[in-house]
Amino acid sequence: MYSVTGETELGKVSLMSQDEVNQAIQKADSIQKHWKNYNLHDRAKILHDWADRLVEKQEDLAFMISHEVGKGIAAARKEVVRTADLIRYTAEEGVRAQGDIMRGDSFKGGSSSKLAMVEQEPLGVVLAISPFNYPVNLAASKIAPALVTGNTVVFKPASQGTLSGKLMIEALLETNIPKEVIQFITGKGSEIGDFLVTHPKINMVTFTGSTKTGQAIAEKTRMIPVVLELGGKDPALVLKDADLDLAVKQIVSGAFSYSGQRCTAIKRVLVQNEIAEDLVQKLKVEIEKLTVGSYKEEADISPLINEQAADYVEELIQEAVEKGARVAVGNKRKENIIHPTLLDFVNEDMRVAWEEPFGPVLPIIRVQTEKEMIKLANLSEYGLQASIFTKDVQKAIELGAELEVGSVQLNAKTERGPDHFPFIGAKSSGLGSQGVRRSIESMTRDKLFVLNL
Numbered sequence: 001m002y003s004v005t006g007e008t009e010l011g012k013v014s015l016m017s018q019d020e021v022n023q024a025i026q027k028a029d030s031i032q033k034h035w036k037n038y039n040l041h042d043r044a045k046i047l048h049d050w051a052d053r054l055v056e057k058q059e060d061l062a063f064m065i066s067h068e069v070g071k072g073i074a075a076a077r078k079e080v081v082r083t084a085d086l087i088r089y090t091a092e093e094g095v096r097a098q099g100d101i102m103r104g105d106s107f108k109g110g111s112s113s114k115l116a117m118v119e120q121e122p123l124g125v126v127l128a129i130s131p132f133n134y135p136v137n138l139a140a141s142k143i144a145p146a147l148v149t150g151n152t153v154v155f156k157p158a159s160q161g162t163l164s165g166k167l168m169i170e171a172l173l174e175t176n177i178p179k180e181v182i183q184f185i186t187g188k189g190s191e192i193g194d195f196l197v198t199h200p201k202i203n204m205v206t207f208t209g210s211t212k213t214g215q216a217i218a219e220k221t222r223m224i225p226v227v228l229e230l231g232g233k234d235p236a237l238v239l240k241d242a243d244l245d246l247a248v249k250q251i252v253s254g255a256f257s258y259s260g261q262r263c264t265a266i267k268r269v270l271v272q273n274e275i276a277e278d279l280v281q282k283l284k285v286e287i288e289k290l291t292v293g294s295y296k297e298e299a300d301i302s303p304l305i306n307e308q309a310a311d312y313v314e315e316l317i318q319e320a321v322e323k324g325a326r327v328a329v330g331n332k333r334k335e336n337i338i339h340p341t342l343l344d345f346v347n348e349d350m351r352v353a354w355e356e357p358f359g360p361v362l363p364i365i366r367v368q369t370e371k372e373m374i375k376l377a378n379l380s381e382y383g384l385q386a387s388i389f390t391k392d393v394q395k396a397i398e399l400g401a402e403l404e405v406g407s408v409q410l411n412a413k414t415e416r417g418p419d420h421f422p423f424i425g426a427k428s429s430g431l432g433s434q435g436v437r438r439s440i441e442s443m444t445r446d447k448l449f450v451l452n453l
């Protein structure tokens with residue numbers, strides 16, 4: 001396995017055969033009953049120990065994340081600490097998930113001699129598949145809730161991200177966890193993905209990645225719960241009364257951090273004509289300040305994950321320019337680095353208005369009315385998040401209610417955290433909900449004991 005720029009060999013992993021994958025799943029299945037009956041507090045303790053170990057290994061993990069997926073070292077370190085915090089919170093929340101007691105006579109005609117005890121049962125073996133961009137955090141956000149609720153886990157990281165995944169699993173295996181409980185799968189999604197998601201011993205799939213792959217998984221799985229966090233085309237709606245300096249600061253950070261390789265990145269701006277020129281000029285000034293170079297130098301904009309990704313972003317920019325979009329900043333490429341690009345006068349005929357670049361390009365779509373903004377926002381196949389910039393909270397709530405997205409942010413960029421908030425993708429952006437409590441709920445089912453007294 002090589003660093004994102006291909007210059008350094010970081011380590012080796014084997015591509016597992018179907019037979020090896022099958023054996024791993026069988027092991028996870030065989031030990032699941034034992035793990036389910038494991039003392040809950042001890043399961044939570046294992047998670048706390050895992051979090052401690054991740055923090056102890058912060059430098060090694062951050063080094064690997066940084067080189068493997070091309071993230072600045074400061075952001076990579078932050079990812080490790082954020083992950084440890086997420087795991088600890090999950091352990092705490094997991095021990096509080098206690099179920100319910102219900103009495104029959106709380107329903108009309110029901111008998112008070114019936115007492116229902118509702119417990120939360122684990123689903124069995126959870127398959128966790130994670131993307132490249134947060135190789136540690138998005139993996140742990142699936143593994144930790146599965147483990148605390150008594151599920152065993154088969155974990156398949158993104159190929160570019162496997163070594164970071166390996167390090168985090170090694171840290172988990174240093175705790176008292178029975179080693180079969182977590183199965184680490186290495187191999188290409190295109191080769192072993194179907195086998196994994198259709199395996200009869202897999203009882204749930206939790207997936208984060210592209211809409212294309214997620215939708216294919218949803219079509220292949222049968223009668224098991226599937227949670228999907230997929231692509232996005234998050235709009236920032238900038239109303240004419242907005243605080244423009246605040247909006248600019250938030251939009252630049254939202255659109256360009258980690259070179260735009262975040263599902264929650266701001267991926268289009270819908271702005272009212274009256275303030276569009278001002279907004280574009282202010283954005284231009286801030287975008288020109290972004291540094292471009294290597295993740296090793298903590299540049300704001302660094303090489304995208306691979307050549308195809310850079311080709312794709314370039315293609316979207318060129319198509320828009322050919323159709324009349326004006327380049328306010330950027331439109332330069334060096335190898336896999338795409339310079340931060342601001343495209344003005346983007347319209348509905350351009351692909352960049354609708355497709356997810358997963359790179360540092362921001363389209364500006366000028367509109368006349370708020371109604372038009374809502375219409376364009378909702379015409380997207382995606383529905384992850386949206387930001388509204390206005391000083392009128394009442395109006396923001398009214399507009400937010402019309403947006404077909406999982407979350408609306410008022411006067412701030414779109415983002416997932418803090419990690420205990422529900423994280424939801426509507427339309428082609430996902431299925432189900434994540435966030436610590438929601439993830440725990442998604443990995444359990446009700447089990448009812450009715451005492452007939």
Ligand SMILES: NC(=O)C1=CN([C@@H]2O[C@H](COP(=O)(O)OP(=O)(O)OC[C@H]3O[C@@H](n4cnc5c(N)ncnc54)[C@H](OP(=O)(O)O)[C@@H]3O)[C@@H](O)[C@H]2O)C=CC1
Pocket residue numbers: 129130131132133156157158159160187188189190192193194197208209210211213214216217229230231232262263356358384425429430
């Ligand atoms: N909504 C959200 O929370 C998030 C969404 N994303 C979305 O993810 C995308 C970028 O991530 P990226 O890693 O490129 O996404 P991909 O969909 O390419 O890959 C995601 C994971 O799926 C695996 N995979 C590939 N093919 C299959 C298959 N047939 N069956 C099962 N698994 C498979 C990949 O393995 P391999 O690497 O081996 O191909 C990887 O582990 C963007 O669209 C982004 O918006 C990203 C982060 C968060």
Ligand SMILES: O=C(O)[C@H](O)COP(=O)(O)O
Pocket residue numbers: 133134138261262263264265414415416417
């Ligand atoms: O993978 C992603 O892109 C995330 O789920 C977004 O997380 P963030 O908003 O914290 O960057």
